[in-house]
Amino acid sequence: MAGALIVGNWKMNGLSETARALARAVRDGAGTVADRACLVLCPPATVLALVAAELNGSSVRAGGQDCHHKAEGPHTGDISAAMLKDAGASFVILGHSERRADHGETDAIVAAKARMALRFQLRPIVCVGETLAERDRGAAEAVVETQLLGSLPEGFAEAQGIVAYEPVWAIGTGRTPTRDEIGAMHRHIRRLLAEREMAAVPILYGGSVKPANAAEILAVPDVGGVLVGGASLIARDFLAIAAAAP
């Protein structure tokens, strides 16, 4: 896979008709950015199979937003890595801050989920990021380091795992870190990965990425792509973000 990874996290948005139309519009526009970006759509699990069917035969891939840390069993309401794979996913977002906050996901659980993803040939996108309070007290790098080291399983780099840096205070707020702040954190993550022989792992930035700031963010050294929430629900905006890849 060459070029920047542009991943759309639809979160809890998308019924069949809108999901199908959005997937189709992204698929139809993907050709114009194929030379510099790889597109991935992560819809809710209920529409994953129909999104994957729309994307079939195109360069755009589908992904899940979470998977369980066990392979199968008595876990009412949960979705396994094998189910995501079966529905057409090739990626899965793990440890998103909304899940860490709403579902008490610890680093150890995120690592166990990532292990499942690897077992079922899904590329895990493991999210890390500090809160505003943590940044304000100068703990951002330490927090991200702890999350990173606790959340990545053995074999992560070999299975083409991906890390996403998403400062919690930038998600859905319209507020983004400066270029220097993004660069410093990505450099920090790059060094931590390199020390563990994971230098090739792509590092995405996420948090209020829009067409207006995408070019600036994607040009920051060590930014290998973006994880897009709100703007991924509008095909034109998502494709404009992809077109901003250098």
Ligand SMILES: O=C(CO)COP(=O)(O)O
């Ligand atoms: O959480 C995000 C992607 O996973 C970012 O969301 P927004 O792009 O809506 O800020």
